[in-house]
Amino acid sequence: MPLVTEPNLPFAFYIIAASIFGLVIGSFLNVVIHRVPLGESIVFPCSHCAACGASLRAYDNIPVLSFLLLRGRCRNCGQRISWRYPLVELLTAIIFALIVFKTGPTWEALLEMVFASLMIPLIFIDAIHHLLPNVITYPAIVFAMAATTARAGWGEPQGGALEVSVILPALVPIFTTWKAALLGGLLLTLAVPAFWLLDRLDLILYNKYFDWQEVNEEGEAATHNPEDSANEIEAVDEAAEAAAEERYRRSIRASVLFGLLAAVTWTGLCLTVSAKYPQAFGQAYSGLWGAFAGALVGSVPIWWLRAIYFVVRGVEGMGLGDVKLMAIVGAFLGWQGAFGVLLIGSIGGSVIGAILAWRSERGMKTAMPFGVCLGAAAVIVMLT
Numbered sequence: 001m002p003l004v005t006e007p008n009l010p011f012a013f014y015i016i017a018a019s020i021f022g023l024v025i026g027s028f029l030n031v032v033i034h035r036v037p038l039g040e041s042i043v044f045p046c047s048h049c050a051a052c053g054a055s056l057r058a059y060d061n062i063p064v065l066s067f068l069l070l071r072g073r074c075r076n077c078g079q080r081i082s083w084r085y086p087l088v089e090l091l092t093a094i095i096f097a098l099i100v101f102k103t104g105p106t107w108e109a110l111l112e113m114v115f116a117s118l119m120i121p122l123i124f125i126d127a128i129h130h131l132l133p134n135v136i137t138y139p140a141i142v143f144a145m146a147a148t149t150a151r152a153g154w155g156e157p158q159g160g161a162l163e164v165s166v167i168l169p170a171l172v173p174i175f176t177t178w179k180a181a182l183l184g185g186l187l188l189t190l191a192v193p194a195f196w197l198l199d200r201l202d203l204i205l206y207n208k209y210f211d212w213q214e215v216n217e218e219g220e221a222a223t224h225n226p227e228d229s230a231n232e233i234e235a236v237d238e239a240a241e242a243a244a245e246e247r248y249r250r251s252i253r254a255s256v257l258f259g260l261l262a263a264v265t266w267t268g269l270c271l272t273v274s275a276k277y278p279q280a281f282g283q284a285y286s287g288l289w290g291a292f293a294g295a296l297v298g299s300v301p302i303w304w305l306r307a308i309y310f311v312v313r314g315v316e317g318m319g320l321g322d323v324k325l326m327a328i329v330g331a332f333l334g335w336q337g338a339f340g341v342l343l344i345g346s347i348g349g350s351v352i353g354a355i356l357a358w359r360s361e362r363g364m365k366t367a368m369p370f371g372v373c374l375g376a377a378a379v380i381v382m383l384t
Helices: 011-038 065-069 084-103 107-129 134-153 177-206 230-273 278-313 320-359 370-383
Strands: none
Touching: 011 084, 011 107, 011 134, 065 084, 084 107, 084 370, 107 134, 107 320, 107 370, 134 177, 134 230, 134 278, 134 320, 177 230, 177 278, 177 320, 230 278, 278 320, 320 370
16 A cells, blocks of 8 residues: 555655655664663653763764764764664664665555564664563554554555464454454453563563572663672662662553553444445454464464473573564564564574674673564564
8 A cells, every 4th residue: 555646756766765764763763772771761851972961962963974974972072972873873774765665655664664663672772781671562562463453454464464264263253343343452452461461470480590680770780889888789779670660560551551542443443434344354353363373473482492491401591572572573574474583583593692602701601682683583574
């Protein structure tokens, strides 16, 4: 379904427009990558130097160009700016251009841009902090299910649709307006609470065995001055734990509200206009169940693999964030895409893991952020 009806614009225009749009979104993703792991707002305060805190002028905040003009240093304090910033901006621009090159100026392209904009910060945050934040993964699960439902309804199921009538014939109840409104609404509403329950289950099964490492806000090992009193250390730790728990609750609440909004939208459309477009809503209903099945196919094997690894080795091999990431991938790319991501991600993870182990004194015990490999593989599969 094209976004525009004007046939006279050259295709190169859309590629260039997508690239510029990607640079702008990439600049915002840099804010997400830096602030989300620290528990900071991505809206306030305005962009500022991470070293000296000076607010950035508008002409110092132009994607890529400002970095080059400033020669990679803050105008105010002269501190070196990480190469990650122009890298994220350029990477986002290239991916957006490739999406439009593949799909053209369509609604499908916009959905894939959103998906890429979720994967990119997850990749970089996991690489830096070994963390896949719930504040991103939870709403991303709802988005993936809603996006697959929408594109199945408008007749573009490629990349995310699942022929559940062949693989799981009993999964999709026969389409009727009330049944579709009720069951579809429940799927969207319960998507995030289901993973909240998985978090609780993880604590019950593994928490008493985990050797948790205290971390500070920057994600680095926390260190205490020997002169600090035990009460001061305990107070700091309790405050940090309380802040982290509050951020977790906020992410749950916001994601549940997002799921409810999607459910209400779906239910309202079913009850108001489905009779006029029964075929489209039948396809959308099947697409929603396909997204659900894809999320299961993507996440359940990872969950079992980490459980088996823990039983065999006695340590956590993968985080629960990897399970959530694969649920997003499976819901958006379908079960075929999920298998492709697992294959590519596993190969890439093996190669990168071997390199890290070779370069580290810890050898095979070196931690590797597997979410980096899975996220990169998801973007590759989406573009192919």
